[in-house]
Amino acid sequence: MPQLQLHHPHVWDLSPEAATILQMALAKQVCLNDALPEIKRVAGVDIAYGKNSEELIAGVVILDADSLQVLEKVHFIGTSVFPYVPGLFSFRELPPLLKALEKLQFLPDLIVCDGHGQAHPRRLGLASHLGILLDLPTIGCGKTPLLKPLVEPGPERADQSPIWLESEQVGVALRTQPQIRPVYVSAGHRISLKTAIDWILRLSPDYRQPETTRQANSYVNQLREAHHSGPDKETEVTQTI
DNA sequence: GCGACAG
DNA sequence: ATCTTGTCGC
Numbered sequence: 001m002p003q004l005q006l007h008h009p010h011v012w013d014l015s016p017e018a019a020t021i022l023q024m025a026l027a028k029q030v031c032l033n034d035a036l037p038e039i040k041r042v043a044g045v046d047i048a049y050g051k052n053s054e055e056l057i058a059g060v061v062i063l064d065a066d067s068l069q070v071l072e073k074v075h076f077i078g079t080s081v082f083p084y085v086p087g088l089f090s091f092r093e094l095p096p097l098l099k100a101l102e103k104l105q106f107l108p109d110l111i112v113c114d115g116h117g118q119a120h121p122r123r124l125g126l127a128s129h130l131g132i133l134l135d136l137p138t139i140g141c142g143k144t145p146l147l148k149p150l151v152e153p154g155p156e157r158a159d160q161s162p163i164w165l166e167s168e169q170v171g172v173a174l175r176t177q178p179q180i181r182p183v184y185v186s187a188g189h190r191i192s193l194k195t196a197i198d199w200i201l202r203l204s205p206d207y208r209q210p211e212t213t214r215q216a217n218s219y220v221n222q223l224r225e226a227h228h229s230g231p232d233k234e235t236e237v238t239q240t241i
Numbered sequence: 242g243c244g245a246c247a248g
Numbered sequence: 249a250t251c252t253t254g255t256c257g258c
Contacts, residue, residue, distance in 0.1 A: 049248085051251080084247090084248060086246040086247065089248060090247095092248080114247085114248070125247070142248085143248090144247065145247080148245095
């Protein structure tokens with residue numbers, strides 16, 4: 001299969017300080033205009049961790065944009081090389097996600113990330129970072145905010161409230177289902193915030209989270225459970241009664 | 242200085 | 249993220 005083409009030189013073995021500086025440079029290259037092809041295939045990405053957070057399973061699920069049916073799934077099993085640090089999330093999750101994405105038959109037209117894009121202190125959340133590396137349209141859709149909106153959105157589906165950073169709107173809290181707590185949406189790359197919101201609503205017809213995230217999540221979780229009981233070298237039973 | 246802090 | 253026991257409701 002063809003090697004995944006990265007549009008930027010990348011080194012993952014960085015100190016937190018160096019990673020922060022790299023974020024500031026990459027953030028300047030993010031495109032916030034709609035530079036989308038016809039969207040036929042939408043990807044969801046997610047990672048499940050082992051008990052000690054060292055072993056991980058990265059998964060990518062491709063959905064048909066019209067039917068939301070799963071077309072393809074790929075995964076990569078590896079080890080985390082960067083700790084979880086709020087604000088540096090992409091340096092932990094991108095390396096294994098790229099390994100999984102390499103296995104796809106065809107690249108998607110849009111990627112929805114479980115995390116933020118522009119709604120990030122340096123405007124380079126996971127979604128924006130991934131979009132820059134692959135030069136593909138991406139959306140950030142997180143379950144909890146890194147930057148919080150000043151007020152809560154209204155109670156109806158599609159109600160929203162802005163998320164600000166330095167007097168500029170970088171995202172929204174978006175109600176995808178009535179009376180259900182919102183998700184936090186921001187543009188990743190090559191997409192406007194408005195279009196990103198439209199897609200998240202379209203991808204969330206029945207549940208709080210978009211189908212891309214739900215499918216990716218259940219995929220890596222079931223892989224994790226299979227990996228839990230399958231490759232058990234010796235199942236120790238240290239149960240005392 | 243203190244709190245807050247995607248997954 | 250993962251762990252963890254029960255509980256309320258469709």
